[in-house]
Amino acid sequence: MIDARLLDAVGSLVAAHARPDHIPLLGIAGAQGSGKTTLARAAAERFSAAHLSLDDVYLTKRQRQSLAREVHPLFAVRGPPGTHDLALLEATVSALRAAGPDSRTPLPAFDKLTDDRAPEASWPVFAGRPSAVLIDGWCLGATPQAEAELGLPINALEIERDGDGTWRRDVNAALTGPYAETFARFDAILFLKAPSFDAVLDWRCEQEAGLMGLSPADLPSARRAELAVFIQHFERITRHMLTGGVRTDVTVALDKQRRPFSS
Numbered sequence: 001m002i003d004a005r006l007l008d009a010v011g012s013l014v015a016a017h018a019r020p021d022h023i024p025l026l027g028i029a030g031a032q033g034s035g036k037t038t039l040a041r042a043a044a045e046r047f048s049a050a051h052l053s054l055d056d057v058y059l060t061k062r063q064r065q066s067l068a069r070e071v072h073p074l075f076a077v078r079g080p081p082g083t084h085d086l087a088l089l090e091a092t093v094s095a096l097r098a099a100g101p102d103s104r105t106p107l108p109a110f111d112k113l114t115d116d117r118a119p120e121a122s123w124p125v126f127a128g129r130p131s132a133v134l135i136d137g138w139c140l141g142a143t144p145q146a147e148a149e150l151g152l153p154i155n156a157l158e159i160e161r162d163g164d165g166t167w168r169r170d171v172n173a174a175l176t177g178p179y180a181e182t183f184a185r186f187d188a189i190l191f192l193k194a195p196s197f198d199a200v201l202d203w204r205c206e207q208e209a210g211l212m213g214l215s216p217a218d219l220p221s222a223r224r225a226e227l228a229v230f231i232q233h234f235e236r237i238t239r240h241m242l243t244g245g246v247r248t249d250v251t252v253a254l255d256k257q258r259r260p261f262s263s
Helices: 004-017 036-047 061-070 086-097 156-161 166-176 178-183 198-211 221-230 232-242
Strands: 025-030 050-053 104-106 125-127 133-137 188-193 250-254 260-262
Touching: 004 025, 004 036, 004 188, 004 250, 025 036, 036 050, 036 133, 050 086, 086 104, 086 133, 086 178, 156 166, 156 232, 166 178, 166 232, 198 221, 221 232
Parallel strands: 025 133, 025 188, 050 133, 188 250
Antiparallel strands: 104 125, 250 260
8 A cells, every 4th residue: 555645745746846838747766666666656546647667668679689789788688777768758758748638648668578668559548638747767866976986896796797897887878968868857756765775675576476476485585586686787876876866856765664754
């Protein structure tokens, strides 16, 4: 169940930025498993807003494979800055903001089972004119790191697969350029702040167990180990955001059970 305080926080942002001639663009940021997508969906329903996730606009598998060949192999993995189709995101937002009462606006969708963009014919459609556009994404509002912070690897993934720092510097360059430009177009961003990066693995494992119909305690240890490796792709930026490397208008600190204890 969504904490009412979180819905109220989103509602306050919708009200603060809505005008008759302006549909606000609002972001909900937070680490993997923080509940950002669940909150965005519930808020969209509550406030008659359109919702999509940054996950919905990943580059296609072919595009990421091309980046992996031409730039760095780690770009084959979806999620980090540099693996999203920001032009598609902005075109969708523009279409939603131009929508009228009778409009039907397709919303991009990504099929994580096939690791590729879903066929356009299967995309969900938003009917009418939204009160706001809500976008959730783990790195929304993240700021780039200073060059001095990029020199040393911070985890086994970076040591083993990005020893010279090429991947993390390209990710950082994406945050400096196109992602910063996209984030600047948001009217406001709400950040769900995890208590620590250590909580992220537990949250991600809870999600995985739920998808498998298991209790978190019954998630196979091998799968937990795989997830521990996977979240290393996001560790650098997540830790940076948790220590202040994020431009946000509202920060809601969460405890380990994802409950807000300040806002």
